[in-house]
Amino acid sequence: MSRDDRADHGQHPESCRDMVEYLSDYVDGDLDAALRDMIEAHGGKCPPCRAFIRTLSATVLAVRALPREPLDPRSRRALLQALRAARQQKTP
Numbered sequence: 001m002s003r004d005d006r007a008d009h010g011q012h013p014e015s016c017r018d019m020v021e022y023l024s025d026y027v028d029g030d031l032d033a034a035l036r037d038m039i040e041a042h043g044g045k046c047p048p049c050r051a052f053i054r055t056l057s058a059t060v061l062a063v064r065a066l067p068r069e070p071l072d073p074r075s076r077r078a079l080l081q082a083l084r085a086a087r088q089q090k091t092p
């Protein structure tokens with residue numbers, strides 16, 4: 001019956017939750033300038049959000065840096081055959 005657990009969030013306002021919703025667009029560069037400014041301003045005074053933004057950006061950049069190699073045709077055929085065989089085994 002105490003309200004104290006909620007009082008703790010005084011320095012971590014509602015806007016932190018909004019941040020999370022906008023962050024993936026922010027990292028993708030899809031956000032309006034106004035929203036981007038808001039996130040950057042918020043990150044400037046909110047260390048947890050700043051750390052989160054930095055981690056997320058680093059993750060996205062790392063994933064983008066990975067080479068996207070298409071599956072070579074032989075592996076692709078082998079995979080399809082294996083899948084088909086598995087499906088046939090299941091049908092009685």
Ligand SMILES: [Zn+2]
Pocket residue numbers: 012013015016019042046048049
């Ligand atoms: Zn925050």
